[in-house]
Amino acid sequence: MTAPLMIQLAGKRCVVIGGGRIAARKIRFLLEEGADVTVISRECSKDLQPLRQQCHFLQKDLTKDHVHTIKSLLPDACFLAVVATNNRELNDHLSDTLTQHIPLINVVDNQEQSNFFFPAYIKQGLLKIAISTSGASPILAKKIKRHLQQEFGPEYKNYVKNLQDERTWAQKTFRTEEERKAYLEKITPFPLASEHEEN
Numbered sequence: 028m029t030a031p032l033m034i035q036l037a038g039k040r041c042v043v044i045g046g047g048r049i050a051a052r053k054i055r056f057l058l059e060e061g062a063d064v065t066v067i068s069r070e071c072s073k074d075l076q077p078l079r080q081q082c083h084f085l086q087k088d089l090t091k092d093h094v095h096t097i098k099s100l101l102p103d104a105c106f107l108a109v110v111a112t113n114n115r116e117l118n119d120h121l122s123d124t125l126t127q128h129i130p131l132i133n134v135v136d137n138q139e140q141s142n143f144f145f146p147a148y149i150k151q152g153l154l155k156i157a158i159s160t161s162g163a164s165p166i167l168a169k170k171i172k173r174h175l176q177q178e179f180g181p182e183y184k185n186y187v188k189n190l191q192d193e194r195t196w197a198q199k200t201f202r203t204e205e206e207r208k209a210y211l212e213k214i215t216p217f218p219l220a221s222e223h224e225e226n
């Protein structure tokens with residue numbers, strides 16, 4: 028079972044084991060959120076190549092024996108791990124050990140060993156919409172994201188920023204919660220007319 032939470036990743040130390048296509052997708056997400064990412068992998072794939080300079084890259088051919096020494100390769104106070112090699116058995120062994128040292132763990136080929144999943148995700152400035160099917164169908168999550176992207180276009184960037192400023196102003200200005208709520212309800216129309224719609 029998973030529950031949705033919005034989490035601060037800026038400056039957090041994260042480790043990704045494996046440097047292939049799927050690892051690169053998760054690394055891109057972590058870097059965009061400002062995480063401090065260490066990658067441990069035998070190779071750096073062409074998907075990872077453009078991100079390599081933004082990570083600490085440790086080239087290692089991991090074996091089952093690393094299960095006992097992996098801790099020495101991890102950054103201090105590591106907050107989150109993604110285990111993403113294409114070797115299911117190695118992923119299994121590493122995950123068992125990493126779980127003992129790192130609070131958040133995602134194993135890309137094993138839902139049971141993961142304590143969080145990556146959702147499909149829309150970002151328009153401060154507005155973030157995450158979609159999960161609890162691991163049942165990542166493709167449905169992707170399709171729902173594409174559908175919602177039509178509704179939540181770039182017009183939401185400024186809109187949400189302005190609402191934040193208005194709310195700060197209202198918190199200073201109105202004396203009662205009732206008045207503040209009434210004002211904020213009034214200035215928060217939804218849905219916005221899409222920028223692409225005519226008239």
Ligand SMILES: C[C@@]1(CC(=O)O)c2cc3[nH]c(cc4nc(cc5[nH]c(cc(n2)[C@H]1CCC(=O)O)[C@@](C)(CC(=O)O)[C@@H]5CCC(=O)O)C(CC(=O)O)=C4CCC(=O)O)c(CCC(=O)O)c3CC(=O)O
Pocket residue numbers: 052053056133134135136137138143144145146147148158159160161162163164165166168169172
């Ligand atoms: C549990 C979870 C764990 C996690 O990765 O966090 C997970 C697990 C697995 N995915 C697998 C396969 C695929 N995943 C995708 C795509 C995405 N997968 C994502 C998330 C998640 N995938 C988490 C649950 C999300 C939820 O709750 O719904 C997305 C949303 C976000 C992201 O990856 O960042 C991203 C779409 C993002 C976007 O486009 O916006 C596609 C389609 C594609 O690539 O186009 C396929 C091929 C089709 C298929 O097989 O279904 C496999 C089988 C691997 C194997 O072959 O063995 C496993 C392993 C398993 O289920 O055990």
Ligand SMILES: NC(=O)C1=CN([C@@H]2O[C@H](COP(=O)(O)OP(=O)(O)OC[C@H]3O[C@@H](n4cnc5c(N)ncnc54)[C@H](O)[C@@H]3O)[C@@H](O)[C@H]2O)C=CC1
Pocket residue numbers: 044045046047048049050067068069070071072087088089090111112113114117134135136165
């Ligand atoms: N969660 C998700 O969203 C998805 C998960 N998957 C799973 O992700 C796994 C990885 O897929 P891809 O990235 O496409 O594979 P890939 O073949 O592109 O990459 C595998 C990476 O693991 C590294 N690696 C393999 N053995 C290693 C070892 N002994 N030591 C160090 N590094 C090692 C390789 O150097 C390579 O960088 C697949 O096995 C699949 O089960 C696949 C699709 C989606």
